[in-house]
Amino acid sequence: MPNKLTRLTLGLMLAALAGIGLGACKILPTPSAQGGDSANNSAFNPDGKVEEIWASKVIPYLQQKAGPFAEVHAQAKADQAAAGAKYGNPKKQANSPWTFAVRVEGKIVAANTQSRAGTIDVDVDGDGTADARVQIGPAMRGTALRDSLDFVQFNDFTNQIDFAQFGKAFNAYADKTVLSKLPREALEGRTAKVLGAYTIESGQDLPLVTPAEAEIGPKP
Structure with missing residues (x-):
């Protein structure tokens, strides 16, 4: 009997120690569960990519491809x-709409600078009525700049989110480097x-x- 009691006591003590050990452990997530996906996503920097290609590829492409607005629109x-x-x-x-590179030159006949989505209406043919509306930011709709470029293709991106962010990055860069420097007062007639x-x-x-x-241009 003493041997049986000794063995029983020893077994209970080991079980108790094992329970304490398990209770003191924490289950830690693996690195992939902690954010492997977000780490992959953060590797794509749309703003940096646009800045990288803007002067070397985007502007030369548009300068070469663009036609006068009246001609292109007709x-x-x-x-x-x-x-x-x-x-x-x-x-x-195939299912995307056509996007056109253009040069717009003319007189401003109306301006909206009260909204963050600022615009100017431009008369290109001198008849006194607007032919095109130009976004001047800071908020801008659409992804026309991205979509006009033949060296930017959807299949080059990991997913649709990256492609969409890249389109928005063009607008943000244009606003930061060009549009934010434009005058906002007394635009009509310029x-x-x-x-x-x-x-x-x-x-x-x-x-x-x-x-x-x-x-x-300057005030008339």
Whole structure:
């Protein structure tokens, strides 16, 4: 009996010690569970990528591809595919709308600077009415600058989120480097000179141009 009692006592003590040991342990997540996905996502820096290619690729491409707004828009209304092949990105996804690189030059006939989504309406043919609406930020709609580039393709990106962020980064960089420096007062009657891109959208009052370069002349 004493041997049996000794063995029983020893077994109970070992079980108790094991229970204490387990209670003192913490289950730690593996590195992949802690944020492997977010680490991969953070590797893509859309703002840095846009800054890297802006002067070396984006501006030269737009300067070479863009046509006068009146010419591009007339052709786009007649044959979007033909205009897109000449003034835009012929490698675009088949279900995406055509986007056109343009030069807009003319007189500002109206301005909206009260909203964060600021715009100027520009008369390019001298008839006194607006032909194009140019975004001057700081908030800007769409991804026309990204979509006009034939060296930027959706399949080059890991996912749709990265592609969307890249499109927004073009607008943010244009605002930081160009549009934020434009005057905001007494714009009507001044001249505007813009290099940018636009997409034809249904129900749109005026073509909405997103600038990559923009100048506003002095007060008349």
